[in-house]
Amino acid sequence: MVVIRRMAVAVWLAGGIACPAARAIPPEVPFSSRAWETDDGLPHGGVNAVLRREDGFLWIATQGGLVRFDGMEFVQKRSPLLSDARSSRVIDIIEENPRTMLAACDTSGLVRLEEGGLSVHPLSASLGSGRRILSLFHESADVFWVLCSDRELWRWDHGSAVRFPPTEHVYTSAPSSFVRMTDGSVLLTRGDGLERFQKGLLAPVTGIPERSIIVSICHGGGAWVASPDRLLKLDGDAISVSDAAVPWLGTPPAVMLEDHEHALWIGTKFRGLFRREGDVIRPMDTSHARITSLSEDADGNIWAGTAGGGLNRFQHARFQLLGEKEGWMSDIVGSVCEDGKGRLWFGNTNLGLRQVGEGRFLAAPPVAGWPHKAMPIRTDAAGSVWVGINNRLGRLDPDSGTMESIAIPSLGSLHVIFTDRRNRVWVGGDFGGLLRVEDGSKQRLFGADDGFTGLQIRSMEEDARGTLWIGTEQGEIFEHRGDGFIRHAEAEGLRGSAVRSIVADADGTLWVGTGGGGLFVRRNERFTSIGEEQGLPDDVISQLLDDGAGALWFGASRALYRVKKSELLDCAAGRVAGVHPVRFGEGDDLPNFSAAANYQPSCWRTRAGTLCFVSRKGLVIADPSVAPHEARALQVHLDKLVADGRALPPGVAKVPSSARKIEFQFTAPTFTSPEKVRYRYRLTGLDAEWSEPTATRSATYSPLKPGRYRFEVAACDSNLVWSPLVTSLPIEIVPAWWETWWARVLAVVVSGALLVVAVRYWSHQRLKARLLQLESGRRLQNERARIARDLHDGLGAGLTQVGMMAEELAEEGGGVEEMKSYSAGIAGRVRDLARDLDAAVWSVSPKNDTLAALCGYICQYAIEYFRETPVRCLVHVAPDIPAVALSPEDRHHLFLIAKEILNNVLKHAGASQVILSMGPEEADFVIAFEDNGRGFPSTTAPDRHGLENIRERVAAVGGVMDLRSSGEGTAIRIRLSSFPLAEKPLSSH
Secondary structure (H helix, E strand, C coil), rough: EEEEECCCCCCCCCEECCCCCCCCCCCCCCEEEEECHHHHHHCCCCCCEEEECCCEEEEEEEEEEEEEEEECCCECCHHHHCCCCCCCEEEEEEEECCEEEEEECEEEEEEEECCEEEEECCCHHHCCCCCEEEEEEEEEECCCEEEECCCEEEEECEEEEEEEEECCCCCCCCEEEEECCCCCCCCEEEECCCCEEECCCEEEECCCCCCCCEEEEEECCEEEECCCCCEEEEEECCEEEEECCCCCCCCEEEEHHHHCCCCCCEEECCCEEEEEECCCEEEEECCCEEEEEEEEECCCEEEEEEEECCEEEEEEECEEEEEHHHHHCCCCCCCEEEEECCEEEEHHHHHHHHEEEECEECCCCCCCCCCCCCCEEEEEECCEEEECCCEEEEEEEECCCEEEHHHHCCECCCCEECCCCCEEEEECCCCCCEEECCCCCCEEEEEEHHHCCCCCCEEEECCCCCCCCEEECCCEEEEEEEEEEEEEEEHHHCCCEEEEEEEECCCCEEEEEEECCEEEECCCEEEEEEEEECCCCEEEEEEEEECCCCEEEEEECEEEEEEEHHHHHHHHHCCCCCCCCCEHHHHHHCCCCEEEECCCCCCECCCCCCCCEEEEEEEEEEEECHHHHHCCCCCCCCEEEEEEEEEEECCCCCCCCCCCCCEEECCCCCCCCCHEEEEEEEEEECCCCCCCCCCEEEEECCCCCCEEEEEEEECCCCCCCCCCCCCEEEEEEEEEHHHHHHHHHHHHHHHHHHHHHHHHHHHHHHHHHHHHHHHHHHHHHHHHHHHHHHHHHHHHHHHHHHHHHHHHHHHHHHCCCHHHHHHHHHHHHHHHHHHHHHHHHHHHHHHEEHHHHHHHHHHHHHHHHHCCCCCEEEEEECCCCCCCECCCHHHHHEEEEEEHHHHHHHHHHHCEEEEEEEEECCEEEEEEEECCCCCCCCCHHHHHHHHHHHHHHHHHCCCCCCCCEEEEEEEEEEEECCCCCCCCCCCCC
């Protein structure tokens, strides 16, 4: 749980609590504190030690482990050496050298921490197993001290260890401490007074009888020594006792630290924490009364570890809220101003008029007529305080306490009192008219006759020329020139929002805060608005103050924030699109600020430069100069490089190109408003510009192309000042083998070779297609020539024969029987011609270019051929003849073979029966012809030329003919051994 406390104001002096007249008391320096406990991420509420490293991180040793802190997040160190409940108890932590740290663990002994991980330090072997370490001290690089629980002391010096046994009368319950003096000696306490190590010898320091003491360096020279009863100063051999009585009387001090401002911090065992400045010692609120460690960081913050309240931080308060604890009485309005003597005055309806001092609202003096209601209020050059009480005006002399009531015209409820450079007092209220009072009594009321028509006056300001500006609730601004007024309104760009506050610059720029319209800037006699769209946190601006350092402070309904005037002017001129305010909130000890409105002045800049704002919770006092973090440029640290959810080992900056998500995790350690830190980053080689500022402490990139990149990141602090320190990490996206240069060269070579092969193959295929086309054309010509030849030889000769027979019939004119004979011959010849014609037509049809179609046609032809003859034709065809393709030439040859054989059977065999068989046989296809005729010897076969033609045609189709003939008949078997011969491509024709 985060705890925010304001420091106590009790002052401890010699002899107890002193009154202001007893001695001069330095003013209390306001501090704010915050505590981090287990709910905030600490592994344990018991903090044993705090170490600040040069990189800005805090390392915290707790009862539950070792953690690193950057101001926002605790990151616990994981290791087998810190794995269980006992070993994770880290007693102390110091720096061994700039690269390594040392941690004293409950059971693991002395552990060395380096970038690669944790390991047991060589000195642990000398200490012995199970030896509990009480504390560690860093003397110089690679030189350190180890104090064991039995008060045995060891000194390690670059690999060499020296043992110092405990003294005879050691008090083991006493606190221990070490300090390195400017002369190189070491002062230490371990339960038996003060000891000094010098030139290799350890000896007691005489003159300090107490055993239970602690020691700390004094930056002005010498050392501080604190005991349960007193505070001493050791300078050489001289010992002096501080005049201040110790408020921890009887309680052993545990730790002590002198900060960079020479203030001394003392933490006790059960009385809490104290801060000594001069001779004044003040208690500091902590989350636990037992203080275990003290440390100061680079920003000047003080860190206190406690035994049960976690980690406490103390820093100079930039803001003080004077609320009910400081004497404020609840009200939602108020007014504040400062007189010529530097006295701060505050007034509201419940508290009345009060002076502010010593960090609170002082009590009202018992003076008759002292105003118990006062709002608004204003001081003049004579030191008087002008007070508005409803519709009455009064003037108070603070020195005498006398109150003068001044009769004024009816202005309604008074809201604004203003004094100009001529010490004239201007008063405005809800009714019409503006009153001016001179010399304490001379009055003039300005109204419509003077050009002033405003109602409900809410703000006034005088510029460098002495011109008075008046703002009203209706959104009007009146400029007082001479004895008249000029009204400024919407025509000049001023929208009708209530004018709550006005600030005039020496160069004539006018800044106007409104109750809903944002900020208006008047330059060159023109108003320009800047609001939430341009980046302001709130458009309701009730208070405006110039801090004298180039910035405007805005008291708004939801926030207190600051913006550089140069940035506002650039935005008003259109040179930038927006502004970047610095908003103050809980991290600045100013939670839930809401400005009071309607009565002016409700904000004030004092002569000392502090800024006062009246809020709904009290009076807020801001010190613009308190910004210690601005003195140190933020350095971003890259924590992890994560690829696809897997953290790469430290130092590895090579990422495989297969990574789909690459994440850079980073942080900038700071302990003053760390929540306001913003980051910008870029990946050179990919990003041309910086990213937009973001509070996110990581950057993610999608898959990157192989190559070399550089990740760069920078941070700006809570004042929006960008650090000149840019952290970078070169990374290489390692290509897969197919993404390497040699693979690409190989790919180009292979692609070229494939292209050559492809071109060659394409050319070959094109040539082949051309040859096939030519071959197809040749075959087509041959087929045409064959068809023409067949038609000429068959059909032409037949028709000639028919014609001659018809002529003979006509010339001879014989008997009826003779005419019948001639007619029958002609009819038979015509049928033969029809079959030849049908065969020619069938042969040229592409749909018949299959083996099955050929077999079917031969069967049909044979049956038709022998239909009107004495020869009986039997056909046997296998049912599973494949419908494979045949070339026209093969089909023609096979058909003519069958035709020739059937013709020989009919004309020469004298057979009464012929059997035609067709079908597959093993791997071949067989066409068989068998008749029962008279046969013939193969050597004297009739029509040998026809038989030779058959053999040639069989050979042309890749077949073998087997001829067997006897007196009982002839058998011809044609075996097509290349079956299925239709695997030959079907030629186009």
